[in-house]
Amino acid sequence: MIASEVRALFAVASRPEIVSLAGGMPAVDALPMEAVAATVADVVTRRGAVALQYGSAQGDPELRARICDVMALEGITDAHPDSVVVTAGSQQALDLLTRVFVDPGDVVLTEGPTYVTAINTFAAYQARVVHVPMDDEGLSPAALAQTLARLAADGARVKLLYTVPTFQNPAGITLTPSRRGEVVELCRRAGVLVVEDNPYGLLSFTGAPTRAMRADAPEDVVYLGSFSKTLAPGLRVGWALAPPAVTARLVLAAESAILSQSMFTQLAVERYLATQPWAEQLKGLRELYRERRDAMLGTLAEQMPAGTSWTRPDGGFFVWLTLPDGVDTKAMLARAIAARVAYVPGRGFYADGSGGTSMRLSYCYPPADRVREGVERLARVVRDELALRDTFRS
Amino acid sequence: MIASEVRALFAVASRPEIVSLAGGMPAVDALPMEAVAATVADVVTRRGAVALQYGSAQGDPELRARICDVMALEGITDAHPDSVVVTAGSQQALDLLTRVFVDPGDVVLTEGPTYVTAINTFAAYQARVVHVPMDDEGLSPAALAQTLARLAADGARVKLLYTVPTFQNPAGITLTPSRRGEVVELCRRAGVLVVEDNPYGLLSFTGAPTRAMRADAPEDVVYLGSFSKTLAPGLRVGWALAPPAVTARLVLAAESAILSQSMFTQLAVERYLATQPWAEQLKGLRELYRERRDAMLGTLAEQMPAGTSWTRPDGGFFVWLTLPDGVDTKAMLARAIAARVAYVPGRGFYADGSGGTSMRLSYCYPPADRVREGVERLARVVRDELALRDTFRS
Numbered sequence: 206m207i208a209s210e211v212r213a214l215f216a217v218a219s220r221p222e223i224v225s226l227a228g229g230m231p232a233v234d235a236l237p238m239e240a241v242a243a244t245v246a247d248v249v250t251r252r253g254a255v256a257l258q259y260g261s262a263q264g265d266p267e268l269r270a271r272i273c274d275v276m277a278l279e280g281i282t283d284a285h286p287d288s289v290v291v292t293a294g295s296q297q298a299l300d301l302l303t304r305v306f307v308d309p310g311d312v313v314l315t316e317g318p319t320y321v322t323a324i325n326t327f328a329a330y331q332a333r334v335v336h337v338p339m340d341d342e343g344l345s346p347a348a349l350a351q352t353l354a355r356l357a358a359d360g361a362r363v364k365l366l367y368t369v370p371t372f373q374n375p376a377g378i379t380l381t382p383s384r385r386g387e388v389v390e391l392c393r394r395a396g397v398l399v400v401e402d403n404p405y406g407l408l409s410f411t412g413a414p415t416r417a418m419r420a421d422a423p424e425d426v427v428y429l430g431s432f433s434k435t436l437a438p439g440l441r442v443g444w445a446l447a448p449p450a451v452t453a454r455l456v457l458a459a460e461s462a463i464l465s466q467s468m469f470t471q472l473a474v475e476r477y478l479a480t481q482p483w484a485e486q487l488k489g490l491r492e493l494y495r496e497r498r499d500a501m502l503g504t505l506a507e508q509m510p511a512g513t514s515w516t517r518p519d520g521g522f523f524v525w526l527t528l529p530d531g532v533d534t535k536a537m538l539a540r541a542i543a544a545r546v547a548y549v550p551g552r553g554f555y556a557d558g559s560g561g562t563s564m565r566l567s568y569c570y571p572p573a574d575r576v577r578e579g580v581e582r583l584a585r586v587v588r589d590e591l592a593l594r595d596t597f598r599s
Numbered sequence: 600m601i602a603s604e605v606r607a608l609f610a611v612a613s614r615p616e617i618v619s620l621a622g623g624m625p626a627v628d629a630l631p632m633e634a635v636a637a638t639v640a641d642v643v644t645r646r647g648a649v650a651l652q653y654g655s656a657q658g659d660p661e662l663r664a665r666i667c668d669v670m671a672l673e674g675i676t677d678a679h680p681d682s683v684v685v686t687a688g689s690q691q692a693l694d695l696l697t698r699v700f701v702d703p704g705d706v707v708l709t710e711g712p713t714y715v716t717a718i719n720t721f722a723a724y725q726a727r728v729v730h731v732p733m734d735d736e737g738l739s740p741a742a743l744a745q746t747l748a749r750l751a752a753d754g755a756r757v758k759l760l761y762t763v764p765t766f767q768n769p770a771g772i773t774l775t776p777s778r779r780g781e782v783v784e785l786c787r788r789a790g791v792l793v794v795e796d797n798p799y800g801l802l803s804f805t806g807a808p809t810r811a812m813r814a815d816a817p818e819d820v821v822y823l824g825s826f827s828k829t830l831a832p833g834l835r836v837g838w839a840l841a842p843p844a845v846t847a848r849l850v851l852a853a854e855s856a857i858l859s860q861s862m863f864t865q866l867a868v869e870r871y872l873a874t875q876p877w878a879e880q881l882k883g884l885r886e887l888y889r890e891r892r893d894a895m896l897g898t899l900a901e902q903m904p905a906g907t908s909w910t911r912p913d914g915g916f917f918v919w920l921t922l923p924d925g926v927d928t929k930a931m932l933a934r935a936i937a938a939r940v941a942y943v944p945g946r947g948f949y950a951d952g953s954g955g956t957s958m959r960l961s962y963c964y965p966p967a968d969r970v971r972e973g974v975e976r977l978a979r980v981v982r983d984e985l986a987l988r989d990t991f992r993s
Contacts, residue, residue: 212655230653238647245863246640253632257831259624261606293687293835296858304723325855329698437651439862441687461719462856464690467864468833469639 211321211553214538218547224579226501226566227547229374229522231434235493240481241437248472260468262460263452264291264444268475272444275478276430279406280420284446290455291466295404295429295443300326301458302365302400302427302445307332312356312363314397316344318525318554318563320374323367323402327556333361334556341516343380344368346387353395363397371415372405372521375554375565379415379519389422398451404431404443405521407487410495415520424448432474434522435487440470494522500573501566501580508584510591515566522569525551527562528587531594534564537586546582605715605947608932612941618973620895620960621941623768623916625828629887634875635831642866654862656854657846658685658838662869666838669872670824673800674814678840684849685860689798689823689837694720695852696759696794696821696839701726706750706757708791710738712919712948712957714768717761717796721950727755728950735910737774738762740781747789757791765809766799766915769948769959773809773913783816792845798825798837799915801881804889809914818842826868828916829881834864888916894967895960895974902978904985909960916963919945921956922981925988928958931980940976 218225248256263269269286276284292298307313309331315323317336327334335356337349349366356363368388370380380388392399401418409415419428431443445455459466477483501524505515512529526548528534535550551563566583568576612619642650657663663680670678686692701707703725709717711730721728729750731743743760750757762782764774774782786793795812803809813822825837839849853860871877895918899909906923920942922928929944945957960977962970 233651234648236647236651238643241647241651242640242643245643246636249632249636249639253630253635254628255833257627257630257635257833259827259832293857293861297856300856322855322858325851329852329855433653437863438653438859439649439651441857441859441861457719458723461716461723462691462694463687463835464716465832465835467687467835467861469831470861470864 214547214549217542223542223545223547224571224575224582225547226568226571226576226579226583227549228570229567230570231438232490232493232570233437233439235490236437237481237486241477244477244480245473248469248476252472256469256472258468260465260471262465263456264289264466265468265471265475268471269444271475271478272430276417276428276446279403279414280416281428281446282420283423288446288449288452290445290447290452290459291471292443292445292459293441293463293466294433294438295402295431295445296322296326297462298429298443298445298455299323299367299400299402301455301462303327303330303332304458305451305454306364306398310362312361314349314352314363314366316368316373316376318375318551318560319367320369320402321553324556327367336555336557336559339373339376339378341378343370343373343378343384344388346384346391349388349391353391353397357395363395365398365400366392367400367402369402370418371403372408372518372523374405374521375523375549376525377516377518377521377523378525382416385418386421389418389425393425399426400429401426402429404434407435408491408494409520410491410498411519419446427451435490436474436477436483440474441467442470442474494569496573497568497571497576500576501568504577504580504584508581510584510588512591513587522567524566524568526564526566529591530562531598532590533561535561537590540590541583541586544582544586546579546586548583608941608943611936617936617939617941618965618969618976619941620962620965620970620973620977621943622964623961624964625832626884626887626964627831627833629884630831631875631880635871638871638874639867642863642870646866650863650866652862654859654865656859657850658683658860659862659865659869662865665869665872666824670811670822670840673797673808674810675822675840676814677817682840682843682846684839684841684846684853685865686837686839686853687835687857687860688827688832689796689825689839690716690720691856692823692837692839692849693717693761693794693796695849695856697721697724697726698852699845699848700758700792704756706755708743708746708757708760710762710767710770712769712945712954713761714763714796715947718950721761730949730951730953733767733770733772735772737764737767737772737778738782740778740785743782743785747785747791751789757789759792759794760786761794761796763796764812765797766802766912766917768799768915769917769943770919771910771912771915771917776810779812780815783812783819787819793820794823795820796823798828801829802885802888803914804885804892805913813840821845829884830868830871830877834868835861836864836868885914888963890967891962891965891970894970895962898971898974898978902975904978904982906985907981916961918960918962920958920960923985924956925992926984927955929955931984934984935977935980938976938980940973940980942977
C-alpha cells in the first residue's frame with residue numbers, strides 16, 4: 206500500500222461503526238489524565254525557563270539517566286547516559302541512523318514482514334531492503350547466514366540488520382534467546398550493525414521482560430527505545446543507545462535534522478517517571494493488552510475457517526494472519542470495510558511484494574468485546590471470500 | 600567552527616560570570632508561566648486522549664488554521680491549512696525540504712553570512728553551498744543574477760535559494776521590499792525554489808511586520824515559520840507553507856522522519872493562541888528586544904574603536920560586527936572569554952571560510968544592562984587586539 210492508501214484506510218477505519226484492527230495506536234485513555242495534567246503543569250511552573258527553552262541535540266541528561274534505568278529492566282545494565290540520544294520517537298532514531306550509515310544502493314536487512322514505516326525510511330535513503338524470513342522462533346539464523354553469503358558473493362554493501370526481535374510489528378513473533386546470540390554473531394562477522402527496535406519489550410504477557418539483544422552485545426547492537434507504547438506517543442519521546450562513536454554521529458545528525466528535541470516533553474516524561482507509579486501502570490497496561498490479545502486469539506480459534514493460520518504473540522500489539530492461497534487481502538479489504546471491520550493488508554510490510562495473502566491484526570486499541578466482534582466480522586468475510594474463491598475455481 | 604567547538608563555546612558562555620552575546624536563545628522567562636502551565640494542563644484534562652496519541656504527519660488541522668491566521672499578519676492572506684505542514688521547529692522543515700529537493704552535488708544558494716545550522720543541514724545532504732553577498736538592503740539582486748549566470752554556465756544544478764530575508768540570522772539585515780520581487784523573479788526564471796525562513800518576522804521594532812516574500816509569490820516561495828521566537832522553542836513547533844505538490848512530498852518525508860509531530864505540543868500551542876493575549880505578549884517581546892538592541896547599538900557606538908563596523912537591525916536578535924583586517928575573531932575568542940564576554944566567530948556562518956574578521960552578537964537573551972556590560976568588555980578586548988596587531992605590524 207502506498208502512503209495515501211494507508212491514510213485513506215485509517216480515515217475509514219476511524220469511523221465509529223467500524224471495528225479497527227488496523228491501527229497500532231496504544232490505549233492512552235488508560236493513562237491517569239489528572240496525574241499527567243498535574244505533571245506537565247508542574248514542569249512549566251517549576252522549570253519553565255528550561256522546559257520552554259532550546260535544549261541540547263543529545264537530550265536532557267536527567268531523562269537520559271532515567272532511560273538507562275528503564276533499559277536495565279531488560280538486562281541492559283552497562284548503559285551510560287552519555288551513550289543515549291533522545292529522539293522524536295524511535296522513528297527519528299531510525300531515520301538518523303539510516304542517514305548516518307546508509308548510502309544509496311546499500312542493503313538493509315529486515316525481517317519479512319517488517320515494520321512498514323521502517324521500509325519507508327530505508328526507501329527515503331535509497332537503500333535496498335532485503336528480507337530474511339521468520340518462523341515461530343523469529344528471524345531464522347540459517348536464512349540470515351545464507352542471505353549474508355549470497356549478498357557477499359554479489360558484492361553488495363550490507364550496512365544494517367533492522368530487527369524488532371520482541372513482539373514484532375507486524376508478526377507478533379519473538380526471537381528466542383538462543384537465536385539472539387547467533388544473529389548478533391553472524392552480523393558481527395559480516396560487519397553488519399544490528400539495529401534492535403524494541404518499542405513493545407516491556408509489554409510482555411508472560412512475566413519478566415525479554416532480555417534485550419543489546420544486553421549481551423554492547424558493541425554490535427544499537428538499541429532503539431520509545432515511550433510511545435509504555436506512556437504516550439503524543440509526547441514523541443524515544444531514544445537510541447549506541448556505541449560512543451555512533452552516538453556522536455547521531456547527535457550531529459539530530460542537530461541538523463531538528464536542532465534539539467522538545468525540552469518540555471522530555472522534562473514531562475522525566476518528571477512523570479520520577480513521581481508516578483509507572484511500574485504499576487505498566488502492569489495494568491500488560492493486563493489490558495493481554496485481555497485483548499486473549500479475545501483475539503480465542504475468537505480466531507473459534508471462528509476462522511480451516512486453512513487460515515496466525516501467530517500467537519506473548520506481548521505487544523499484533524497478530525499476523527495468513528489466509529489460504531488465492532485470497533488477496535488487499536482486494537478483500539473493501540469487503541471487510543463493508544462488513545465494518547478493518548485490518549492492514551500484508552503486502553505493505555514487505556519491500557518485495559510478498560504478503561498478499563496475509564494481514565496484520567491489532568488488538569491494542571479496541572476493548573476486548575469489540576476485538577471479539579471485529580474478529581467475528583472478519584471471519585465471516587474470510588469465509589465468504591473462500592467460498593467465492595472455491596466457486597471460481599470449480 | 601565545527602559543532603563540537605560550538606557546543607564547547609555555549610558551555611563556557613553559559614557560566615554566570617560571562618555575558619553571553621553568543622546564543623540565539625529567546626527570552627522565554629518573559630512568558631506568563633502560570634498561563635502556560637494552565638494551558639498545557641487543560642489540554643491534557645480536556646483532550647488527553649487526542650493530545651497523548653499519535654497524530655497525522657501533516658499536523659493538527661486546527662493548529663494549521665491558526666498558523667494561517669499568524670501568516671496573515673505578514674500579508675499572506677491566501678494560505679490554506681491544507682498547504683501547511685507542521686514540523687519540529689522550522690529546522691525540521693528545512694531538513695525535509697532539503698531531503699526532498701537536493702541530491703548530492705546540487706547547489707543551494709544562501710546569503711553570506713547565513714544561519715549556521717542551515718549550512719550543516721545542506722552539508723548533511725551533500726549539497727554545495729554558494730553564498731550570495733548582502734549589503735545594507737539585504738541580498739544583492741545584481742550579485743544573485745551574476746551567480747546564477749555563472750552557475751548556469753558551469754552546468755551546476757541550482758535547487759534552492761535559502762534566505763532569511765527579515766532581520767537575518769546572523770546579520771540582522773532586512774531585504775528591502777523592492778528587492779524582494781527582484782530576487783523571486785530571478786529565481787523563478789532560473790527554476791530555483793525560494794525558501795523564505797522567517798522566524799523573526801513578527802519581532803519588528805519599527806511598527807507593522809514586513810510583508811513576507813511568499814505573500815506575492817505563492818508558487819515560487821516555500822515559507823518556513825516558527826513559534827520558537829514568538830512563543831517558546833522548547834515546544835518545537837514550526838511549519839512550512841508550500842505549493843500543494845511540495846506539501847504532499849513534505850508530508851511523506853515527515854512521516855518517514857518522525858512518523859508524526861507531538862500532538863501534545865501542537866494542541867498546547869493551538870490552545871495558547873486561542874485563549875491567551877498573544878498579540879499583546881508579542882508587543883511586550885518587541886519592546887523587550889528593542890530595549891536590548893538599543894543597549895547594544897548605543898554601547899557599540901560609544902565604545903568600539905575606529906575601523907570596526909556593524910549592522911543596525913530593525914528587529915530580531917542579531918548584530919553583525921566586522922573588525923579591521925588582520926584580526927581573527929576565532930583566535931580572539933579565548934581572550935574575550937577571559938574578559939567574561941562571549942560571541943560567535945563569523946567564519947561558522949559561511950561555507951567557504953569567509954567571515955574571519957566578523958562575529959555575530961546577540962542581544963536577545965541578556966537584560967539590557969548586561970548587554971551593555973558585555974559590549975563594553977568586548978570593546979576593551981577589541982582595542983587590545985588592535986593594539987597588539989599594530990605592535991606586530993610595526
